[in-house]
Amino acid sequence: MAKILVVDDEEHIRLLYSEELREEGYDVITAEGGYRLLDRIDREHPDLVVLDIKMVDYDGLDLLQDIRNKFYDLPVILSTAYDTFKEDMKSIAADFYVVKSFDLGELKRKIKMALEARASE
Amino acid sequence: MKKSSKLVYEENPEKVERADVVVGISSSDSAEFIGHTAEQAASGLLDYFGSKNSVIINVDSDSRDRTKEVFLGTTTEVPKVYLSTPPGTKGRGHNLRNLVTKAAELKAEAVIVVDAAFKSITPLWIKNLGEPIFSGFSFVSPLYLRHKYEGVLTSGIAYPLTRVLYGRRVRQPSGGDFAFGMTMAETYLHHPTGGEKAVQQAGIDVWMTTLAITQGVPICQSFVGRPNMQRSPDGVMPQVSAFVDVVGTVFDLMGFFQERWQKVKWSKPTAVFGFGMGEVEAPPLLEVSEADLYRAFLQGFSQYQTLWESLLDTKTFNKLTEVKNLPVAHFSFPSELWAMIVFRYAVAQSNQLTDRQTLLESLLPIFHGKSLSFVKKTERMSIQQAEEYIENECMIFEEMKSYLAADWQGKQ
Numbered sequence: 446m447a448k449i450l451v452v453d454d455e456e457h458i459r460l461l462y463s464e465e466l467r468e469e470g471y472d473v474i475t476a477e478g479g480y481r482l483l484d485r486i487d488r489e490h491p492d493l494v495v496l497d498i499k500m501v502d503y504d505g506l507d508l509l510q511d512i513r514n515k516f517y518d519l520p521v522i523l524s525t526a527y528d529t530f531k532e533d534m535k536s537i538a539a540d541f542y543v544v545k546s547f548d549l550g551e552l553k554r555k556i557k558m559a560l561e562a563r564a565s566e
Numbered sequence: 567m568k569k570s571s572k573l574v575y576e577e578n579p580e581k582v583e584r585a586d587v588v589v590g591i592s593s594s595d596s597a598e599f600i601g602h603t604a605e606q607a608a609s610g611l612l613d614y615f616g617s618k619n620s621v622i623i624n625v626d627s628d629s630r631d632r633t634k635e636v637f638l639g640t641t642t643e644v645p646k647v648y649l650s651t652p653p654g655t656k657g658r659g660h661n662l663r664n665l666v667t668k669a670a671e672l673k674a675e676a677v678i679v680v681d682a683a684f685k686s687i688t689p690l691w692i693k694n695l696g697e698p699i700f701s702g703f704s705f706v707s708p709l710y711l712r713h714k715y716e717g718v719l720t721s722g723i724a725y726p727l728t729r730v731l732y733g734r735r736v737r738q739p740s741g742g743d744f745a746f747g748m749t750m751a752e753t754y755l756h757h758p759t760g761g762e763k764a765v766q767q768a769g770i771d772v773w774m775t776t777l778a779i780t781q782g783v784p785i786c787q788s789f790v791g792r793p794n795m796q797r798s799p800d801g802v803m804p805q806v807s808a809f810v811d812v813v814g815t816v817f818d819l820m821g822f823f824q825e826r827w828q829k830v831k832w833s834k835p836t837a838v839f840g841f842g843m844g845e846v847e848a849p850p851l852l853e854v855s856e857a858d859l860y861r862a863f864l865q866g867f868s869q870y871q872t873l874w875e876s877l878l879d880t881k882t883f884n885k886l887t888e889v890k891n892l893p894v895a896h897f898s899f900p901s902e903l904w905a906m907i908v909f910r911y912a913v914a915q916s917n918q919l920t921d922r923q924t925l926l927e928s929l930l931p932i933f934h935g936k937s938l939s940f941v942k943k944t945e946r947m948s949i950q951q952a953e954e955y956i957e958n959e960c961m962i963f964e965e966m967k968s969y970l971a972a973d974w975q976g977k978q
Contacts, residue, residue, distance in 0.1 A: 513837045517784055520834065534709070534789065537737070538838045562733055562832035566782075 447560055448472040450491035452482065452508070453524065454500040458545065462495060465549045466556070479503035483515055491519070493559055495552070496539075498525040506535040513538045520559035522552070574664050575652065577638065580645040585672040586618035587611060587696060589680065590665040591637075592658055592742070594627040596682035601640040603682050608642035610692025618675075623668060624682075625661035626650040633682075658742075659766035662774070666754045676700060677751065681742040686792055694788040694840035695745040705778035705785040706745040707736045709838065711792045713852045714944055714952035718937050719804040719812060721956045723908060724772055727816050730963040730970075732779045732823070733830035736787065740772040740812050743790060753777055759822050762815065768808045769815030776819050780826060789840035802854045802937055803862070809933070810926040817915040817926075820974075828971050832964055859938035860894045866931020873928050877914050882906050889935060899939035901962045907932055908963075909970040916974070 451462045459475040498505035523542040541555040589607040611620040624637040651660045669677045676699035698706045728739045765773045944952040
């Protein structure tokens with residue numbers, strides 16, 4: 446069972462993602478923001494991170510850089526309300542991005558693809 | 567990259583025998599530009615690798631325009647070595663083979679490659695390409711800020727194809743500025759595919775990138791800003807020789823790495839290094855002649871229609887004919903059709919269905935049609951929006967990979 450870390454400062458998003466992804470058979474853990482996120486990843490070894498871009502205290506794209514620098518191969522899916530972040534070249538270090546929606550079909554599809562890409566090597 | 571049995575001409579006035587960092591400047595009749603490139607490289611080495619022994623090596627293709635004299639005559643605090651291919655031997659691949667051999671001899675930890683023709687090179691390029699090697703990466707590929715119609719050979723075929731094959735998103739797999747460590751140097755020196763003719767020419771860059779990807783070593787992309795070339799070999803209508811060498815090399819490597827790429831599903835990103843370059847000058851406007859692209863596409867039918875009919879399945883050929891009948895004002899070349907044609911060509915080259923040169927040259931007019939469609943679809947887009955368009959095309963390649971795998975297995 447793949448373990449997914451959902452990082453988002455909005456509680457209802459964490460709850461929604463957790464519930465839906467658990468129904469898909471994933472083990473889900475959550476984090477409210479970027480504080481000690483790298484330690485958490487180091488400790489809990491998630492197979493994939495779903496990362497909010499705009500959090501109150503943290504810039505998700507900076508966190509993405511930090512994650513890439515330390516966990517070179519960990520899949521990261523950016524989750525955002527708007528797609529203007531793509532203007533920032535840092536976003537290309539993400540596996541995929543999804544626009545936040547109550548329909549998580551796209552997120553689930555991207556998670557599957559990212560995990561398959563790692564498994565196929 | 568086989569060692570040449572021919573002698574390499576060398577001038578090493580400061581008798582350099584060891585170096586931690588090597589900057590290699592590849593040139594061919596580059597007397598006009600190489601002084602500036604050498605000065606920038608020397609500044610970068612002193613500013614960012616000052617505690618290490620470094621050397622600048624000009625690897626030249628038997629230039630006749632005083633490239634050597636200008637290079638060795640440029641005043642730098644960093645020692646310089648000049649290497650040249652033997653008389654009459656030209657090719658970027660030969661230059662880089664000489665560089666790798668010399669870097670191994672000097673026991674270098676990092677080799678940074680830049681092209682003599684880039685007038686926009688700054689010392690930061692040296693930092694951004696070289697630093698990741700000392701942070702544990704084995705290969706560093708460049709990320710450029712380019713005009714959307716610059717480098718279509720890369721964005722239209724080299725990038726989507728290497729990405730779909732090996733599952734790694736390296737945006738400039740045939741970029742001419744990159745860096746590597748000694749692990750990769752050993753691979754380059756001894757790899758059995760290194761003797762191919764295309765690898766000795768313009769296919770060298772995509773060959774080196776593909777080998778780095780397939781070795782499974784840590785690789786990253788590094789932002790180097792805007793490449794302002796004195797002579798662009800890769801505009802919206804690439805030179806025939808560059809097209810044949812680059813595409814031919816990617817196809818050739820598919821045979822060698824067939825077990826690997828057939829297992830790969832989807833793709834994953836590559837780490838990015840080098841943000842914080844400050845304001846990067848926007849690339850200049852690039853004039854594109856839609857009429858020239860359209861004409862080149864249509865001319866392909868006069869020259870290659872029979873060959874295309876024999877290579878492509880009926881459905882694909884009929885779709886190509888439908889595209890031909892579109893007026894230039896409403897011209898559109900579906901990405902799915904382009905992916906299918908590229909896949910068919912890859913299998914055809916592997917099957918040696920026709921002479922390699924003719925086969926690859928016959929793909930170029932179709933590529934011009936695809937490029938015309940890209941120009942029309944992205945004419946009102948920003949660079950970033952055009953990049954998204956390219957990303958979507960890559961996803962289409964990935965979604966259609968099963969066709970390639972089936973076709974490839976069917977040939978065996």
